[in-house]
Amino acid sequence: MSIVTLTTDFGLADAYVGAMKGVILGIASGSDLVDLTHQIAPHNVREAAFALWASYRYFPSGTVHLVVVDPGVGGDRRAVALRTATAYFVGPDNGVFSYVKASETVAAVEILVRCYRLQHVSDTFHGRDVFAPAAAHLAAGVPLTQLGPPITDLQVLPPPQLAVRANRIVGEVLHADRFGNLITSIGQFEWAGKTARLTPVPWAAGGRPLEIEATRATIRIGDIELAGIRRSYAQAEVGDTLATIGGSGQLEIAIREGNAAKALGLRTGDSVDITIY
């Protein structure tokens, strides 16, 4: 019995996700279906790429990740399936797998073989008619190479802004979450005592590893300046703004028990930097 995750921009008000799940269970009976999110902003491929990257590592080996953020449906963008050492990915070839591809060795195919689609394929809902069946067949044990011919030229998004120098790192806000926490492109960090070890995210061009003593860093974002990187929200007073390392290993700007995105008026694409002294 295998796991299929679903990530879309369909929202939950319509029954589109439900129809996809019906298709999957009709092919891969008994598989476990897990929603990553269906609230990607409509057509926002980069947001989906990040959500997938931040969470796929937490699933057991063999999981199939289905992503349908597909502004080009019915056009000439390809339908693709990927295999890494531990997982499968299915979706449109529009860059949505960029960050996974930067992190792992992938084998990819174009989904072309008709018997792995629904019998009737609409021109407007490939999530249900093409991608869900392909994901389900992989979950049911069909080898990747059965779905279609290998390809080596997957679409890739331009990487987020991230420049790592010896005493300065410049990045951007990637995402504001439900709490208003601002997740940035600066990472991945891991704590080693009082030192935050930076191993630049796999999608960063020219990044280099770095160790930052938590108290010897100044973080600038918008009009504000924050002293030091805290281990967690609990190390700030309620209502105070802080920089910390979020659950996905990225530098995060937060207000303890508050909403940093709203209070600071910041959002995706805004610049953030760390100066180390």
Next chain:
Amino acid sequence: MSIVTLTTDFGLADAYVGAMKGVILGIASGSDLVDLTHQIAPHNVREAAFALWASYRYFPSGTVHLVVVDPGVGGDRRAVALRTATAYFVGPDNGVFSYVKASETVAAVEILVRCYRLQHVSDTFHGRDVFAPAAAHLAAGVPLTQLGPPITDLQVLPPPQLAVRANRIVGEVLHADRFGNLITSIGQFEWAGKTARLTPVPWAAGGRPLEIEATRATIRIGDIELAGIRRSYAQAEVGDTLATIGGSGQLEIAIREGNAAKALGLRTGDSVDITIY
């Protein structure tokens, strides 16, 4: 192991849906639970009827579809269960199964036998106390006829507006989805080359099949006029308004990578027509 889908107007902020799932899993252990949607507008029976109709066909044979949009709970509306050739349906007898009934031969019973309810039945939450147990017992293999006496006078909603003539079709907007795509009562279409074949939706009174050459149609909705039916969103430029055939086979008005409902100020019930020349 069988599948139970859930469609309600409960939203996801409260734990009402969760409680229903607890009840189902207590009776039909191991069944797969799939949410169609819980964001039906409160008490909007027609919206639920359409959401169900557009998606139930994609589930494997034997699936039980549980629908709880139930403004009459605690009054004298009946609790019913239906069986078609491939599926079961459970919910209040308020018209929510109208479109399924128009599409299929159904056998129906009134749910009256007490051992298929929870022991304590509230007067305000039959979703949890009456409908969820009935759906679960069907999923666990109890025959439909065990739940109560047969009935033949199911409530039916007035059909959506749809008039099909030789060179003009008049319908209405049924639903605006998350993308702002306006799904209309005009359908179901299927492409045959450049021709869109119309087989009037089963709930339409007096409709007749028709073939429309895609380029020889003018679509009018609100203040705008659209030339031709496109195969998909990708056949319009980004930002352009188009008429296409959506995933459920209905005529759909969309803006490529935009929100037609917002931009055009249109909504459910607004008139739409196609002139064929």
Next chain:
Amino acid sequence: MSIVTLTTDFGLADAYVGAMKGVILGIASGSDLVDLTHQIAPHNVREAAFALWASYRYFPSGTVHLVVVDPGVGGDRRAVALRTATAYFVGPDNGVFSYVKASETVAAVEILVRCYRLQHVSDTFHGRDVFAPAAAHLAAGVPLTQLGPPITDLQVLPPPQLAVRANRIVGEVLHADRFGNLITSIGQFEWAGKTARLTPVPWAAGGRPLEIEATRATIRIGDIELAGIRRSYAQAEVGDTLATIGGSGQLEIAIREGNAAKALGLRTGDSVDITIY
């Protein structure tokens, strides 16, 4: 195969809940995952405590209830796991289990044993790194006492306002649901003919059982006064305000097919009382 429910303030726009589910399925393969709600207001421990209390009773014996509303993550609040006669509970020790504890005999431990956590534990996402693994290990059959040492001093929230006297009951609004129904602290009621039997909710201090003849009660809330307790919404005219007994057994103020919270301008914490004559 066991059931794990999830209650958080994470919302559904981010993939945080998805990552937790990946962790659970990696440890307790094949368990059934049920969302209670992920839309608890950020950091609102009391709202989570109520949502959990109102729904956990509907799950089969052995279910594990995972609750992550955790403003103190990374601070010194403890991670705890509880066992009652029929269920398990896992979450932060911040009062979120107050109402369960008031209702049942519980055994509790502090989650300290490292092999029941993820190998790398972040300081900002214990839901994924500490609580999800603990819940999954319980679901997989690990005995409660393996997770850490027993504790007897669980944090408890101050109880909601509820004063029960012979001819007057004073309580407060606990929650407004999606329909705008105002669920109060006054309960739990059960109907016995025309009499509503009140057995004060387990968290009430000094409450006493009482029988209220439905027609001999006046309910006051905000500026309005309602005559009698109705059995269900259907006993009022569409648009009328009524007092009834909701699905969780609590006194509820509703407008039939309307939104009482909006129309009456009422919300959590507002006072409500019943006078019996």
